[in-house]
Amino acid sequence: QLQVVESGGGLVQAGGSLRLSCTASGSPSGTYAMAWFRQAPRKNGEGVSCITWNGGNTAYIDSVKGRFTISRDNAKSTLHLQMNSLQPEDTAIYYCAADERPGYGLSPRVYNYWGQGTQVTVSS
16 A cells, blocks of 8 residues: 655746655555646646656656656655646646556556645736
């Protein structure tokens, strides 16, 4: 079982930056698959970015490429999403997802454990 907690959301002006963080704990595997998802009002949720367990490979949804960067810390247990050049279209609740398997992908089916979400609001 994993416990997933994310933080770092807030209110920023367009063009600003935020850094989201997420910690997954409760398993000694050290090979967690981790990703960021988001859901805006009246829209389907979407995978934003994911990263392999060792940080060697990453993927991003087209709308955030060049602006967002996903990374893992040296302990391989904390996930970050550096969000630059934020736009109002990025406004959503951002969820951190994790799984004990060393998986990879932007499908929610890859992940069995989810954080509570952190609100990101970008004003124009």
